[in-house]
Amino acid sequence: MRTEIPPQAPGAAPAFDQRAQLQVDAFWRAANYLSVGQIYLLDNPLLTEPLRPDHIKPRRLGHWGTTPGLNFLYAHLSRQVALRELEMMWIVGPGHGGPAAVACAWLEGTYTDVYPHVGRDADGMRRLFRQFSFPGGVPSHVAPETPGSIHEGGELGYSLAHAHGAAFDNPNLVVACVIGDGEAETGPLAASWASVKFVDPVRDGAVLPILHLNGYKIANPTVWARVPEEDLASFLEGHGYRPYFVSGDDPSVMHGRMAGVLDEALDAIAAIQRAARQGGGDGARPRWPVIVLRTPKGWTGPREVDGKPVEGTWRSHQVPLDKVREDGAHLRMLEEWLRRYRPEELFTPGGVPVDDVTAVLPRPERRISASPHANGGLLLRPLRLPDFRDYAVEVERPGTETASATTVLGGWLRDVVRANPRTFRLMGPDETASNRLSEVFEATNRAWSAERLPTDEFLGPDGRVMEVLSEHLCQGWLEGYLLTGRHGLFNCYEAFIHIVDAMFNQHAKWLKVSRTLPWRRPIASLNYLLTSHVWRQDHNGFTHQDPGFIDHVLNKKPEIVRVYLPPDANTLLSVADHCLSSRDYVNVIVAGKQPALTYLPMDEAIAHCTRGIGTFPWAGTDDGETPDVVLACAGDIPTLETLAAAELLREHLPELKARVVNVVDLMRLQPPTEHPHGLPDAEFDTLFPPDTPVIFAFHGYPWLIHRLTYKRAAHPHIHARGYKEEGTTTTPFDMVMLNDLDRFHLAMDVIDRVPGIGPRAAHLRQYLSDQRLDARAYTRRHGEDRPDIRDWTWSR
């Protein structure tokens, strides 16, 4: 990728003269007109006749408040793109900005390019209006359906993180990020201001944050609109920005101010990048510009309705005139409002925008709403993945030697980084080393543009590893990076990934909708590596023990979500290779970081992962016959305990036919009607014969196994063990004992569940129970697990 040195900055743009102002204003009025039309009108789009109630939508489900400000910005940004030949995309942070983004895209022609049935003419305008927030139409927010967007304006707080994700490794891109003042109160947005400390002015693009203070949320003033302006300036300067303020409500004045400030801000960006890219700067950390735009909420809308102020208050948040179908006065106010934009000057009688409206726009390839970055699949190139087989650990005999699965993965990831130096990033909330992926630091640094000290390790502006103690930022950056056509992996402590539950939800929803839009090209999957997991957080205690993200993920569309529980290093390599090659999914991989037994040589690991579920014949005693019991397991520690239980049973109950089944791809448990990976019933019934008891040792909450298998013939006989929310700071084996997932308890479960085995195994059951007591007593006496348990290996 070529990194351009931006053109000489000062004076790059011509003066903002009267003609320019007229054109920007024409675009703005046209976009506002189209926005109001979308919210209200079923028909009569050009007001060729007086408005009648039957021209009005029965339900008016839009939001006017933020819209005129967004249109205002779009006009000015577009003008700059045209003048400077910028490569720009925008992010619409404020909620409910849908009408604006759609209106601007339609004016640019992008909307019609993408949706040819919505032409840029009177009939198209009628369709544009009708479809908005209408059954079978388009949503009220900026959404996947909106051309030019990678960001949904529903749940708030993620705009600035998305913007940075988009800018990373796109050196020629400027991402204009509009942040609502409501949104600015959220935690994720508040954390996102720190993103600027992770921007490399040489190799990354620029983010231009535009904090839009329209003063109100749904029903309240916003905090930032009600503090002295110098406080807000201090806040932004404290984050390392140089703020520019644009405030007012008179359009004729505001156009000039906005044009001037935008000029300065874009000049500043160009100067920063030029200094960094030509080298020889003073080395001082750059002060990136941020714009604060203060305009009335519902600007240019009805000033007062039924005696109450509307423009400039929270009352214009949604639909300022809500009785237009019932109340003639309201209907007249709506018509006056629409006519104030002078549509007859903006559109031909045929509904085509006149030249003065489109004069500010850049040439088609530069249109903001047509940015290929906002449809990242267009730009996506497959990762060059080193052959993961080359990183395999040797497994001569199953269950006898140990490896740290994530350490092994780290070696492969190092070479993924090397092979894809500008299209792959690894995110982690200060846990990459703790999660034992440190081999990546042989190839790259952590991204870091703040001060460095001689004692630091692996910090640099161009690092491929992004670490900040904010799961929200890791997730938001990665989403922005993926949505603009790149690749990545988020490694995280398992328990704390719940911090981004809501962000995952929204990304999964985005993918679900995107898949129905043929023009949106597939993007790289969102890959989670969850490690430092529940069973090995014995040292960090109860707060760090939570395997519930899997449950959360499985509520989303089966077409989107995948969950893998590789039991050892080689299976993890195979799974990770698969996930990094996939598209449009969310893949959750749960794997261990501690040294742990390895079970499968690479060829068997690949076969096992490809099947997703299968027997460990070497561990079973069924010899291919119908077993007396199935010992099923999913996850590294459950697999370990299951194998140890199998060994106990083999030793003490040699006549028992036990089959060991290991599950890597959790979705194989569901029927194929429920998930595309579902194992056909016939195959499931072969693995789990319908009348045979199953003792299922699961990594997560045990009831999830029931949820996944309740339609299976064997379900009445499945007895699941897993984490049942018992934990503290203790030893690894005490953790499994606290949750009845230990080898002794699993073997006891077998005795309790296999019909007819009870009497002859009474003695063994007592022995197992005593073993549990002894193991616990040992732990409490010595502060560590019994050596025979700690050092256990498979010994057949």
Place this chain on the structure above:
Amino acid sequence: MRTEIPPQAPGAAPAFDQRAQLQVDAFWRAANYLSVGQIYLLDNPLLTEPLRPDHIKPRRLGHWGTTPGLNFLYAHLSRQVALRELEMMWIVGPGHGGPAAVACAWLEGTYTDVYPHVGRDADGMRRLFRQFSFPGGVPSHVAPETPGSIHEGGELGYSLAHAHGAAFDNPNLVVACVIGDGEAETGPLAASWASVKFVDPVRDGAVLPILHLNGYKIANPTVWARVPEEDLASFLEGHGYRPYFVSGDDPSVMHGRMAGVLDEALDAIAAIQRAARQGGGDGARPRWPVIVLRTPKGWTGPREVDGKPVEGTWRSHQVPLDKVREDGAHLRMLEEWLRRYRPEELFTPGGVPVDDVTAVLPRPERRISASPHANGGLLLRPLRLPDFRDYAVEVERPGTETASATTVLGGWLRDVVRANPRTFRLMGPDETASNRLSEVFEATNRAWSAERLPTDEFLGPDGRVMEVLSEHLCQGWLEGYLLTGRHGLFNCYEAFIHIVDAMFNQHAKWLKVSRTLPWRRPIASLNYLLTSHVWRQDHNGFTHQDPGFIDHVLNKKPEIVRVYLPPDANTLLSVADHCLSSRDYVNVIVAGKQPALTYLPMDEAIAHCTRGIGTFPWAGTDDGETPDVVLACAGDIPTLETLAAAELLREHLPELKARVVNVVDLMRLQPPTEHPHGLPDAEFDTLFPPDTPVIFAFHGYPWLIHRLTYKRAAHPHIHARGYKEEGTTTTPFDMVMLNDLDRFHLAMDVIDRVPGIGPRAAHLRQYLSDQRLDARAYTRRHGEDRPDIRDWTWSR
């Protein structure tokens, strides 16, 4: 509650002379000694003999890095408490601060008060050391087990919100809140700085944030430690604070600086409160103090280990010397490190802290670690609850008249506020009005200490409603408020409550552990009112549609969690009254805000809610006989659709015996072995006869019903409908149709599931299917639902 005017500020505290410094330093050294002892030692607590490997714990699971800074602060805070007779509690934000909080509490005697087996003598010290991070002992974090804490140092980011929750309505309390610089990178913490704009200096206490920059997280520098100090100052000033900096590493200098700055800061707090409480101030928004303390990570620990710098780097985050059992040199370094604190000067030979160590401490009632606010149940007084029956809507005939459930609840909540003016708060992320609870504004304002304009409504410093566009802040404030012995309710859009999934997890874990500690008194339950729910977010679209919080909640301990789905206004009143009276639970109430049919007069509503599950005999056609089908429902919209389906069936298949069962308390579905509210099997089987098909219309994801009922005899015949992640901006009825939860589909399900009914109902099935198509076509043509569906009422 009496609001004291703080004493005249300047010069309140005597000078920090040499003797004071000696005493503060002695306490600090003693606490540091005890902290290191906890991390390493099994025995030989007073170093009466040279350290041997068998004195060392086999696994050393503590964290040294943040500990000395915490001890330093505790010493200085305690001195001020003693001198000023302050009422103070502290919040330990940095992760892994356990050793410090435990050490300080032990030195104060609080630890022994609470845990008499850990005496304040040599044997007690040995026990103190041994139990730390040891199986059967205490966790490595500040945790429920730690006296003086309401905050767990596991998942980071919530300290400052907790601190404010504690300070609200506690006018005489000062909450010292230590914030780690790692924690400061998180979203929730970043948002929490805005909390100061919600503090009423008259009626609330003060929070003194102390941002502790020790420079490093687990493996990385922290962002705030690596920016120019003037940037950090700007940032804090921008938030409206006045920052005080204390930086250095020489204890003899640092003691004096810290004492001086703490004096100034506490003087400033006293001055702000005095000005506000005496009135007549200049009306300017106060600038509350914040302290920035910059000290080396692992201060006073090993400077260098194996040739690598440790003190002042991330290498001291956890255990700086990790080979003490194997490596004699490391063991000697540990002993030297411990002896550097001169334990012989700090403890008598019997292990009792000498007078110079305890001289800085306040009298016992004022001890920070003994603050009753940190064991809020001690201070808890039951809410005065107005009789909810007085707010009942009249229901002459079921399903014929409408009411907005949350509007009705709002009337009751208004009077809850009036009856409990200082002990109840209502939290909401700018949604209280949208959620139709506006009647509360007849009794109170929204809390707001920033600028107000004449057009504003319901804003004031003393408001009981707390609105900020941050679910994290709402949750964090409420947790702090509850944990210090008060009451509250969090109202939230259902979909966005996932934003606090992780915070809920941690609070549920806290409650689970607290219940095992007899000295921790029960606190008021954490109550969620989730409204603007999935079925009535048709206008806001797919991003706003997510009923999965219930699933998330049910992974936590059954003793803690409760989920209620009242179908109408009167049942909501009954449920809410129950929840606000309860203790130590998390109650999730899901209810509608739109005008909806009412079903039960108040006496029946109470009986129904008390049972939690029961038939609607007026809606069924089984007449007490064994039914052909059970129509079960949970949630307002599923209840509506089920009743409409029941009516269709009654009309078209009059001979079919259908029973209608409504579920309010979702936990009744589980067996009593799984949840304390579980319905006994015999009762369940009476409601749901084992061989009778059940068509279950559920508010949330349908598989949850299977998870809850898989052990029930009727389970193989339960067919659940619910939200299956289909949605967009559309109409309410289209929403239920998209998810096959509509009346027509439910009736079709009956035809498909009741044995033998198919042939004679083929015509009806076709009719129902046609109705669906027609209803959808109508919606797409007119943009609203068919009037007969919109206006449907029960008509028997």
